[in-house]
Amino acid sequence: MSLWPFVSQMNPDASTIAAGAPIEVDLTPIASGQDIKVFWRGKPIYIMNRTKKQVEEARSVPVASLPDPATDQSRVKEGHDQWLVVIGICTHLGCIPIAHEGNYDGFFCPCHGSQYDSSGRIRQGPAPANLPVPPYQFVSDSKIQIG
Amino acid sequence: MSGPSEYQPTNPALRWIERRLPILGLMHSSFVAYPTPRNLNYWWTFGAILSLMLGVQILTGVILAMHYTPEATMAFKSVEDIVRDVNYGWLLRNMHASGASMFFLAVYIHMFRGLYYGSYKEPREVLWILGVIIYLLMMATGFMGYVLPWGQMSFWGATVITNLFSAFPYVGDSIVTLLWGGYSVGNPTLNRFFSLHYLLPFVIAGVVVLHIWALHVAGQNNPTGVEAKTEKDTVAFTPYATIKDLFGVSCFLIFYAWFIFYMPNYLGDADNYIPANPGVTPAHIVPEWYYLAFYAMLRSIPNKLAGVVVMFSSILLLLFLPWLDTAKTRSSKYRPLAKQFFWMFVVVCVLLGYLGAQPPEGIYVIAGRILTFCYFAYFLILLPLLSRIEKPRPVPNSIADDVLAKQAGKAATLASAVIALAVAGTVFVGSVQSARAEEQETPPSQKWSFAGPFGKYDRGSLQRGLKVYKEVCSACHSLNYIAFRNLADSGGPGYSTAQAAALAAEYKVKDGPNDQGEMFERPGRPADYFPAPFPNEQAARAANGGAAPPDLSLITKARSYERGFPWFIFDFFTQFQEQGPNYVSGILQGFEDKVPAGVTIPDGAYYNKYFPGHAIKMPKPLSDGQVTFDDGSPATVAQYAHDVTTFLMWTADPHLEDRKRLGMQAFVFLIIFAGLMYFTKKKVWADAH
Numbered sequence: 001m002s003l004w005p006f007v008s009q010m011n012p013d014a015s016t017i018a019a020g021a022p023i024e025v026d027l028t029p030i031a032s033g034q035d036i037k038v039f040w041r042g043k044p045i046y047i048m049n050r051t052k053k054q055v056e057e058a059r060s061v062p063v064a065s066l067p068d069p070a071t072d073q074s075r076v077k078e079g080h081d082q083w084l085v086v087i088g089i090c091t092h093l094g095c096i097p098i099a100h101e102g103n104y105d106g107f108f109c110p111c112h113g114s115q116y117d118s119s120g121r122i123r124q125g126p127a128p129a130n131l132p133v134p135p136y137q138f139v140s141d142s143k144i145q146i147g
Numbered sequence: 148m149s150g151p152s153e154y155q156p157t158n159p160a161l162r163w164i165e166r167r168l169p170i171l172g173l174m175h176s177s178f179v180a181y182p183t184p185r186n187l188n189y190w191w192t193f194g195a196i197l198s199l200m201l202g203v204q205i206l207t208g209v210i211l212a213m214h215y216t217p218e219a220t221m222a223f224k225s226v227e228d229i230v231r232d233v234n235y236g237w238l239l240r241n242m243h244a245s246g247a248s249m250f251f252l253a254v255y256i257h258m259f260r261g262l263y264y265g266s267y268k269e270p271r272e273v274l275w276i277l278g279v280i281i282y283l284l285m286m287a288t289g290f291m292g293y294v295l296p297w298g299q300m301s302f303w304g305a306t307v308i309t310n311l312f313s314a315f316p317y318v319g320d321s322i323v324t325l326l327w328g329g330y331s332v333g334n335p336t337l338n339r340f341f342s343l344h345y346l347l348p349f350v351i352a353g354v355v356v357l358h359i360w361a362l363h364v365a366g367q368n369n370p371t372g373v374e375a376k377t378e379k380d381t382v383a384f385t386p387y388a389t390i391k392d393l394f395g396v397s398c399f400l401i402f403y404a405w406f407i408f409y410m411p412n413y414l415g416d417a418d419n420y421i422p423a424n425p426g427v428t429p430a431h432i433v434p435e436w437y438y439l440a441f442y443a444m445l446r447s448i449p450n451k452l453a454g455v456v457v458m459f460s461s462i463l464l465l466l467f468l469p470w471l472d473t474a475k476t477r478s479s480k481y482r483p484l485a486k487q488f489f490w491m492f493v494v495v496c497v498l499l500g501y502l503g504a505q506p507p508e509g510i511y512v513i514a515g516r517i518l519t520f521c522y523f524a525y526f527l528i529l530l531p532l533l534s535r536i537e538k539p540r541p542v543p544n545s546i547a548d549d550v551l552a553k554q555a556g557k558a559a560t561l562a563s564a565v566i567a568l569a570v571a572g573t574v575f576v577g578s579v580q581s582a583r584a585e586e587q588e589t590p591p592s593q594k595w596s597f598a599g600p601f602g603k604y605d606r607g608s609l610q611r612g613l614k615v616y617k618e619v620c621s622a623c624h625s626l627n628y629i630a631f632r633n634l635a636d637s638g639g640p641g642y643s644t645a646q647a648a649a650l651a652a653e654y655k656v657k658d659g660p661n662d663q664g665e666m667f668e669r670p671g672r673p674a675d676y677f678p679a680p681f682p683n684e685q686a687a688r689a690a691n692g693g694a695a696p697p698d699l700s701l702i703t704k705a706r707s708y709e710r711g712f713p714w715f716i717f718d719f720f721t722q723f724q725e726q727g728p729n730y731v732s733g734i735l736q737g738f739e740d741k742v743p744a745g746v747t748i749p750d751g752a753y754y755n756k757y758f759p760g761h762a763i764k765m766p767k768p769l770s771d772g773q774v775t776f777d778d779g780s781p782a783t784v785a786q787y788a789h790d791v792t793t794f795l796m797w798t799a800d801p802h803l804e805d806r807k808r809l810g811m812q813a814f815v816f817l818i819i820f821a822g823l824m825y826f827t828k829k830k831v832w833a834d835a836h
Contacts, residue, residue: 007325010328011325011328012327012335016329020329039425041329042329042332043331044426093306094303094306094307095428095432096428110428111428111431111432112507113508
């Protein structure tokens with residue numbers, strides 16, 4: 001239809017798409033229990049080096065009881081279980097949750113009180129979904145590529 | 148108005164035009180000879196007030212657009228440049244920002260008038276629908292306008308509201324990406340919001356023309372709801388309605404002027420004086436007051452999509468009002484049940500607005516759900532029910548009869564309604580104030596020379612404050628919006644241009660490239676700005692334990708705290724706006740070596756009584772004797788704090804003295820003008836009542 005150019009121009013333009021190209025992040029400076037925040041495509045991404053305790057807590061939760069059921073294993077890369085990479089945007093209305101806060105040693109969103117666990121899954125509050133996992137892969141044991 | 152008018156101008160030149168384009172006849176028949184009911188009360192002046200406000204917003208908006216830059220890295224500064232450097236820029240900006248609030252206040256009164264008097268009923272259904280369309284366009288325009296300064300609240304408000312569209316299944320995320328023009332709110336979003344914000348008011352103007360046309364076809368409603376039958380029921384629009392509108396407008400302008408000149412930030416959010424930061428979410432994201440009721444409804448529903456649907460429905464519902472309320476009696480004046488429920492509905496709306504500013508916890512959530520239900524129940528259950536079961540009182544035979552009857556009780560109900568609204572309104576506005584600050588210990592209120600309608604900056608204090616900034620604060624904090632020339636501006640520290648130039652020359656400033664292509668250093672000039680201590684934010688963070696020291700130019704406007712009940716009511720009348728200076732001064736003096744029991748301060752942070760969370764990364768910056776003043780003022784922390792805060796109030800609001808002086812002149816003029824309009828109105832109407 002001839003109207004399409006007028007609609008299509010609203011979508012991200014070429015330079016925006018290019019600026020959103022994949023980035024590499026070095027994991028070596030992140031100690032166990034620590035996390036960093038990087039920006040990709042204008043979104044904040046938490047990279048968390050989880051402690052054994054956090055991983056165990058995440059895996060001992062009965063999946064069916066979760067508001068947005070998902071296993072911890074499905075949200076991390078095999079062989080790199082301590083690394084959690086999630087987009088730090090609350091699935092409720094878009095605020096940035098704070099890491100290492102809340103009752104589940106995960107994330108707490110100060111805007112309306114949503115709480116996520118150490119796997120970034122929604123546990124309580126108005127957010128409907130888990131913190132999304134961006135596309136990423138391990139290029140080596142200490143480096144990931146996001147995007 | 149029916150058919151072409153028979154108006155013929157006397158002037159031959161005008162007759163020439165009239166024959167070719169009968170615009171003069173149109174103006175005459177629409178606004179001079181037009182028969183208007185003689186019993187209209189002052190609630191009917193809001194149409195004229197709204198037309199005025201649309202004109203004011205378009206005029207000030209187009210002018211602001213000549214100076215504003217709609218680009219993410221430049222927008223915030225361009226607004227500050229308007230306020231600081233553009234001639235009367237501060238006035239234009241205040242008119243436009245306060246004007247938006249006044250525009251919405253007037254439209255809500257106008258809409259409530261329509262609800263009460265049944266102005267949406269046959270044959271005015273299309274008139275009403277056009278009005279709802281105007282209201283929707285206003286909401287879109289206001290939302291986009293607020294994003295343009297690109298402050299924290301601009302950015303995060305845009306993020307939250309655009310994210311709403313992700314609630315729609317399947318297409319939601321695509322819609323949001325389309326709206327953003329990127330993967331998050333960013334520069335493409337800002338640019339298109341500017342384009343549409345410029346466009347929509349003209350679309351509104353077009354719909355307003357249709358709205359007035361539809362009005363003139365049906366004729367205006369009136370407080371009895373009985374249509375005009377004979378000439379005895381009406382008077383000519385000019386001079387009767389014109390002068391009454393002018394008087395109403397002049398009173399409204401006084402209220403408007405209070406905000407422009409004396410309380411420009413009362414209805415705003417301190418966080419919007421912080422440049423947008425996609426990595427930091429403000430503790431409380433609150434929309435402007437005119438959206439709060441809908442925000443409350445959105446947050447009341449635990450399901451994301453349902454919340455969005457409920458919020459949009461609450462406005463779209465209004466389109467169906469003529470078919471929900473089918474009662475034959477138009478005016479609630481003669482509908483005793485409908486009248487009571489109407490006022491309860493008004494209170495529901497105001498309370499919803501109050502809730503929209505509160506954190507969504509505990510009792511607020513429950514109250515929000517109950518009130519959202521009440522809102523919908525009023526339209527969907529109550530009004531249709533009343534149409535069937537209510538027994539209305541008999542309406543007058545005609546407008547003329549109503550005017551002659553002169554009911555004594557009329558004035559009392561109007562007055563009580565105004566009082567009820569005023570009380571509810573102030574509670575509501577105060578709640579907006581309270582949501583804006585965090586839970587924290589309130590810093591003590593100090594005496595500031597710049598407070599109140601006659602406030603001025605103490606020159607000596609400004610000069611001492613500059614010395615404190617230079618010798619203490621400038622090591623870590625930039626002052627990016629102040630140029631050396633500003634030190635010689637009127638209403639400032641009062642240096643001469645020579646002194647300002649000498650001060651500038653003390654600094655080394657980077658310039659270039661020269662003809663060899665190299666950057667070089669040269670002495671500062673008056674046009675240069677105070678240099679920042681760090682070349683970029685990362686360097687600032689690295690030198691300060693990970694926390695970047697904020698720029699201080701706007702700090703006294705970018706910080707606030709809750710004043711609580713009943714202070715926020717008094718504040719409006721006493722012009723109290725000194726939360727920022729009290730906070731800054733409090734922080735500077737609030738360091739304590741002994742940390743109270745139960746409070747843990749992490750390594751690298753320090754205990755401060757007034758800093759939210761009490762752990763501040765800045766070590767105590769001031770100690771006695773640190774700075775010596777040439778004028779012999781005490782070399783104490785309290786003195787330093789007071790002086791540097793006064794200086795920082797000037798850096799944030801350099802035109803304060805101009806603003807208050809012009810405000811006084813404006814008020815004198817407006818009060819005299821309103822008085823003249825009042826007496827003229829009384830004279831014109833003497834024979835009509």
